[in-house]
Amino acid sequence: GYEVLSELPKERxxxxxxxxDKTKERSRLKEFLGSxxxxxxxxxxxxxxxxxxxxxxxxKAVTRGNGEVGEVITNNAKVFQxxxxxxxxxxxxxxxxEGVISWKNFDTINADLDDAYSHPRNLAAGSVRKLDASExxxxxxxxxxxxxxxxxLESGSKHAQQQxxxxxxxxxxxxxxxxxxxxxxxxxxxxxxxxxxxxEYPVD
Numbered sequence: 050g051y052e053v054l055s056e057l058p059k060e061r062x063x064x065x066x067x068x069x070d071k072t073k074e075r076s077r078l079k080e081f082l083g084s085x086x087x088x089x090x091x092x093x094x095x096x097x098x099x100x101x102x103x104x105x106x107x108x109k110a111v112t113r114g115n116g117e118v119g120e121v122i123t124n125n126a127k128v129f130q131x132x133x134x135x136x137x138x139x140x141x142x143x144x145x146x147e148g149v150i151s152w153k154n155f156d157t158i159n160a161d162l163d164d165a166y167s168h169p170r171n172l173a174a175g176s177v178r179k180l181d182a183s184e185x186x187x188x189x190x191x192x193x194x195x196x197x198x199x200x201x202l203e204s205g206s207k208h209a210q211q212q213x214x215x216x217x218x219x220x221x222x223x224x225x226x227x228x229x230x231x232x233x234x235x236x237x238x239x240x241x242x243x244x245x246x247x248x249e250y251p252v253d
Contacts, residue, residue: 057120057178060109062099064198066116066145075240079233087231088207089239090224093193094251095149095173100126100192102142107134112177122177128186133218143198144214147222148177151249154189169251193250194219 072078097113110126112119126132129148136142150158155169166172176188197203197210208226215221225239245252 057122057180059114059118060111060121061118062111062114062116064143066097066099066113068116075237078240079236082227082236084229086206086208086229087227087236088211088224089227089236089243090195090222091243091248091250091252093147093149093195093222094168094170094253095147096170096177098122098126098146098148098177098192099198100132100144100146102136102138102144105135105137105139107132120178124182125177125179125185125190126192128182129190129192131220132192136217138202138217140202141199142202142217144194144219145196145198146192146194146219148173149191149193149250150176150189151191152251153249158188191220193222195222 072081099111099113099119101108101110107123107127109121110123110132111121114120127134150169150173152169155166155172158172159165166175172188173190176185176190179185179188194214197214200210203210203213211221211224225242227235227239
């Protein structure tokens with residue numbers, strides 16, 4: 050019952066996916082946050098995907114591509130292990146997330162492949178773009194939401210948006226919430242608690 054495509058159609062994003070400023074300096078992060086509330090989350094390492102829902106049902110899924118134009122992978126998104134096919138919101142709904150494969154599943158899949166992959170990111174990127182959804186299903190892909198594009202549905206804060214995504218059935222990229230009363234020491238402890246070697250998924 051799976052549709053097999055001859056190619057993946059391309060589509061322009063309604064909201065371009067631009068690159069963000071990056072830093073690996075904790076002092077720069079503290080300076081940026083100041084006395085504001087903050088949500089600190091992992092940057093999971095896979096393939097960014099945009100899901101669009103209409104009338105509470107998954108309508109389409111598109112890869113990031115070059116940020117302006119991506120590839121439509123709706124059939125494959127439907128066989129991800131944790132993509133909700135329906136949500137309890139009827140308004141137009143758009144969410145961004147990362148298509149990833151856990152370290153554990155990566156090792157399991159790699160063991161059965163003739164040409165092993167060097168990293169889960171490469172396996173996820175290739176699996177997300179399979180032309181046969183039944184083949185994509187075998188790769189145990191997961192979608193972890195990190196951004197509610199339709200933020201008018203919850204304009205209060207990034208924290209409130211993450212909570213809304215969780216209520217709608219999405220797996221949300223794990224995060225730590227720091228209230229405005231947080232000190233530089235609190236931020237340091239939060240960052241130190243995030244240890245990539247102990248996280249179940251690849252991060253960058």
